[in-house]
Amino acid sequence: MSHQILLGAILRLGVKGHHGLRIVILVLIVAAIVVAFVLVRQRRPSRPARTARRRLALMTRGNPVPPGDRPDAGVPNLTMSSNNDLQAQGVGTVATAVRQSRAGNTLSTIEARGLTKRYGDKLAVDDLSFEVKPGHVTGFLGPNGAGKSTTMRLIMGLDAPSSGSVTVNGRHYHDLGWPLREVGALLEAKAIHPGRSAYSHLRMLAQTNHIPKSRVEEMLDLVGLSAVALQLVGNFSLGMGQRLGIAEALLGDPGVLLFDEPINGLDTDGIRWVRNLLRRLASEGRTVFVSSHLMSEMALTADQVVVIGKGRLIAEMPIDEFTSRSSQCYVRVRSPQLDRLRPALQAAGASVADEDDGSISVRGMGAENIGELTLHESIVLSELAPQSASLEEAFIESTEGHLEYRGDRPVAGGSTKGA
Amino acid sequence: MIGVESPLGPIPPGRYGFGGVLASEWTKLKSVRSTVWTLLVTAFVGVGLSAIVTSAQAARWSSRTLAEQVNFDPTRSSLAGLLFAQLAIGVLGVLVVSAEYSTGTIRATFSAAPRRPLVLVAKIAVFGVVALAVGEAVSFAAFFLGQSLLSGKTPTASLSDPSVVRAVMSGGLYLFALGLLALGLATIIRHTAAAISTFVGMLLILPIIVAALPSSFADDVGRFLPANIGAVMLTAHYHGTDPFGPWTGFALLCGYAVAALLAGGVLLVRRDT
Numbered sequence: 274m275s276h277q278i279l280l281g282a283i284l285r286l287g288v289k290g291h292h293g294l295r296i297v298i299l300v301l302i303v304a305a306i307v308v309a310f311v312l313v314r315q316r317r318p319s320r321p322a323r324t325a326r327r328r329l330a331l332m333t334r335g336n337p338v339p340p341g342d343r344p345d346a347g348v349p350n351l352t353m354s355s356n357n358d359l360q361a362q363g364v365g366t367v368a369t370a371v372r373q374s375r376a377g378n379t380l381s382t383i384e385a386r387g388l389t390k391r392y393g394d395k396l397a398v399d400d401l402s403f404e405v406k407p408g409h410v411t412g413f414l415g416p417n418g419a420g421k422s423t424t425m426r427l428i429m430g431l432d433a434p435s436s437g438s439v440t441v442n443g444r445h446y447h448d449l450g451w452p453l454r455e456v457g458a459l460l461e462a463k464a465i466h467p468g469r470s471a472y473s474h475l476r477m478l479a480q481t482n483h484i485p486k487s488r489v490e491e492m493l494d495l496v497g498l499s500a501v502a503l504q505l506v507g508n509f510s511l512g513m514g515q516r517l518g519i520a521e522a523l524l525g526d527p528g529v530l531l532f533d534e535p536i537n538g539l540d541t542d543g544i545r546w547v548r549n550l551l552r553r554l555a556s557e558g559r560t561v562f563v564s565s566h567l568m569s570e571m572a573l574t575a576d577q578v579v580v581i582g583k584g585r586l587i588a589e590m591p592i593d594e595f596t597s598r599s600s601q602c603y604v605r606v607r608s609p610q611l612d613r614l615r616p617a618l619q620a621a622g623a624s625v626a627d628e629d630d631g632s633i634s635v636r637g638m639g640a641e642n643i644g645e646l647t648l649h650e651s652i653v654l655s656e657l658a659p660q661s662a663s664l665e666e667a668f669i670e671s672t673e674g675h676l677e678y679r680g681d682r683p684v685a686g687g688s689t690k691g692a
Numbered sequence: 693m694i695g696v697e698s699p700l701g702p703i704p705p706g707r708y709g710f711g712g713v714l715a716s717e718w719t720k721l722k723s724v725r726s727t728v729w730t731l732l733v734t735a736f737v738g739v740g741l742s743a744i745v746t747s748a749q750a751a752r753w754s755s756r757t758l759a760e761q762v763n764f765d766p767t768r769s770s771l772a773g774l775l776f777a778q779l780a781i782g783v784l785g786v787l788v789v790s791a792e793y794s795t796g797t798i799r800a801t802f803s804a805a806p807r808r809p810l811v812l813v814a815k816i817a818v819f820g821v822v823a824l825a826v827g828e829a830v831s832f833a834a835f836f837l838g839q840s841l842l843s844g845k846t847p848t849a850s851l852s853d854p855s856v857v858r859a860v861m862s863g864g865l866y867l868f869a870l871g872l873l874a875l876g877l878a879t880i881i882r883h884t885a886a887a888i889s890t891f892v893g894m895l896l897i898l899p900i901i902v903a904a905l906p907s908s909f910a911d912d913v914g915r916f917l918p919a920n921i922g923a924v925m926l927t928a929h930y931h932g933t934d935p936f937g938p939w940t941g942f943a944l945l946c947g948y949a950v951a952a953l954l955a956g957g958v959l960l961v962r963r964d965t
Contacts, residue, residue, distance in 0.1 A: 303892060306733065306779055430806050431799055432964035447806045450707035454700070458803055464796025466724060473723035474800075480716040481804040482708050488700060521800065526698045 382407050382529050382560040383428060387437030390423050390584075397423040399584035400437065405562045405577075407528065410555045412575030412592065413564035414668055420584035421564040422460070425533050428562075429458055441529055453482040453525030459532045463514035467507025471498050471517050474506060475524060482525055492520040511538030519550070529560045536570060548574050568668045572596075580671055587671050596667045603634045604643055607656035614652050621646055632656065713805050713814040721788065721818055730784035731822075734777045734867070735830050741773030742834035743841060750845040766849040767859045767928035770838020774863045775922055777830060778870045781823055782891045785874030788819050789956075790884040798965050808960045812879065816872060816953060823871035824864055831863025855928045862925035862938055869945040870895075870918060876949055879956025895919055911935075921945055 383405035390398040398420040405411045415421050426432040428439050430446030441449065441456050449455050465474050475489045493499045496516035501509070506517065515538055522530055532551070536544045551574055555561045565571050571578065571592070578595050580588040588595055596602070608614050611633060618625050623638035635643060640659045647654050721727050749769050756764070792798040805811050839848045849856045873894075878887040895918055902914045914920055915935030922945075925938045936944060 302776060303779070303896060306737075306776075306783075426799075426964070429799070429803055431802055449806070450705070451703055452708070452806055453804050454703045456803075460799055460803075461796055464799055466791060466795040466797050468724045468726060469720075470723065473719060474797075477716045477719040477723070478800055478804045480719060481712045483704070483712055484700060491699075526700045 382442055383439070383562060384443075385424070385428075385437070385439040388424065388427060388434055388439050389436045390420070390427060390432060391435040397584055398427065398434075401581065401584065401586050402437075403579045403586060403589045405560055405579070407560040408555060408558050409576040410551050410561045410563060410574050411577040411579060412571035413562055413579050413581075414568065414571060415564075415566070415581040415587075417566055419581050421566075421581065422533055423584075424581070425458070425460055425531055425564060428531060429456070429460065431460075451482050451525070453478065453484065453527065455525070455527050456529045456531065457522035457525060457527040458530070459515070459518035459522045459535055461533065462511055462518060462537055463506070463509070465506045465514065465517065468505055470503045471506055471509070471520075472502040474517070475521060478521060479524055484525055488524065488526075492524055495523065496520040512540065512543050515539055515543070515547075519547070527559070530554060530562065532561070532563045534565055535563060536565070536567070544570070580668065582671075595671075598667065603636045603660050604638070604640045605632050605656060605658040605660055606635055606643060606654065607632045608647070608652055608654050610652045613650065614647065617646060617650050617652070618643070634660075708805060710810060710814065713810050714817060716801075716804070717811075717814040717818040721822065724791070726787050726791070727784060727822075730780050730787070731826050733780040734784075734826060735833075737780055738773045738777030738830035738863075738867075739834045739837060741776055742770050743773075743837050745772040746770050746838035746841045750842050753846045763929075764846060765927055765929045766839065766842050766847055767835065767856050768923075768926050770835050770842070770849075771831060771859065771863050771926045773834055774831060774866060774926060775919065778867055778895060778922070779892060781827065781867045781871040782874035782895075783888055785819060785823070785871040786878040786884060786887040786891060788815055788875055789878040790882060790887055793882045793965075794884055802965060809957055812953070812957050812960055816875065819875055820868060820872055824868040827867030827871075828861065828864030830867070831860050834863070835860045849928060853928065858938065859926055859928040862942065865942055866922050866925050866945070869942065869949050870922075872949040873918070873945070873952055876952025876954075876956045879960055880952065916944070918945060918948065 385401050385403050388398055388401040389396070401420075401424065413421055413424070423432065424439075427434050428441065428446065438445070446452065446456070471493060472489065475492060476486065478484075479486070479489050490499070490502075493502045496519055498513065498516055498520065501513070506514065509517065515535060519532075519535065522532065535551075536547050539547060548570075551561050551563060555576070563571070563575065575592050578588060578590065578592050579586070580595070588598075590598075605628070606614070615625050615633065618635055618638065621638065621642070623643075624636045626634050626636075628634055638646075640657050644654070644657060646652075746766075746769050749764070753761070792801060801811060802808060835849075835851075839850075842848045851857050851860070874887070874891045877890050878884075881887040881890060899914070899917050899919050902910050902917060904910075905913065921936060921941035924936060924941050927938075
């Protein structure tokens, strides 16, 4: 009886079916297919296929793959030793090409002009103009939600600007002949199909730009993922995902590199590795544009900064200038003759404030000038110490009022009194 | 550009083209398990369900009325499973596009190949060829298995009959057209679950809704439904009374797919990723 109904449903499916049981059967079959599909998706990936394994053995030049019963078997931890290797490899392999440094060249390779992006009635990027030049690591700074990632997507042609334009090497991204050979980007950590191997991910990108297979293998080597090249990306840690993203960016040996928060998820060794890599890439004459909300990291890595807040440009200058421009820069002065020194400084146009520890802080006058002044006035100095603001402080100060989310608001500077 | 000696050599003149994008799409399709699984389900459901139907027909033949025996179409009977295999091939068609959005790979894809229509055409080409090949293989396998199960118990069909060849080939064409329709829907909708729901709804839920309409109206609308078109395509005994002939029906299905793909293509170019 029931198979009769099933038959009827199948044979006359959709022709004139409104029998209740037919509907139930249809729904059951659909449900079965959906369940089967969900099970497939959730299935833990097993060992790589034998052919794949052979390929890996070739790739790793004779090193057999550790027999991986567990997905994470054979995944190296970012231990000190493995990282030292990485560092050595990284520096070596990227630098194999002899490159002419173009530092100092005025050619700008990323150029934004009045770049504006509106999502609905929200202005994500607001009339942004800046240039990024080769030979430097340029930090792209801004609080969360300032529009850094949006700007990166606009550069890459992934989002279309509402007005204004941005070019790479003088052309819109869409007009680049071989995009991966000119621009490499790490935009999002692990924006990779979790069911695909690291090798296949890089390979499919390489194919579009006619980049040879050997380069894919080199890049996997460079970021230390050769041993897990054929494992599914879904098993990767965030740090491994970042490494794969860096390999992806470097795939076409491009002259322009964009990194959106590249050190997210990396441990200290990984961070040091990325820092060295970025500096190395810049020293080879490439344009390196790195966004970060971590000021301390940028202080160690970048030469130039582009600072934005609420989508607007706040500063675009060498990093030293950015920190020294801050009002947090002052000179701490100690002297047994403060009574004479104070009016002399004020007469010369500096502003003077007394500190709790008996020193004075002098703003508006450099240490050199203070030294000359005291010599001239025959005042004894016991301390003359320029205090420069950290990038962090300069940043907080410059983005005051530009924070997208008030809840994120850090405790603002001003508490950095001497020592 | 800046390198005097890049390990990759100088940047070649010209620009990236369709060949590279096509190779890339092929790598993408074959490098994920969901492709293998959806194709296996397509084959399993297409052949297996057809086998169940035909063996049930064979078993019940003697209890059939004369009218039923006269109208029995062994070809159609052996292809019954294809009307379910369409769901699995549709899921693959959806995933070819939607998986890129759900995983974020789409950004890498468009960074490597910023001309989006080129990427869509490459996806259509790669998936289309796979869907057609698998569809035809499943259709012919289901036919031969079905005929061998019917053999000796009921009348059987043979490929020497032109309308039988047409019906069996239509099985593959039907899966091909519906797979591309699913790909087009996914390009418009971009979300896996929503696109699959829409596809399944068009195939299975819409007929039920249409059947509930007043009958004169239901017939007018119903003949445009993919499932009804498929039913005609898979029948060797075409009487001329069906609303659309098999080839007209196939053209209509292709029209649906092209419309969805064109709409998807326009949105693909216009939308941010």
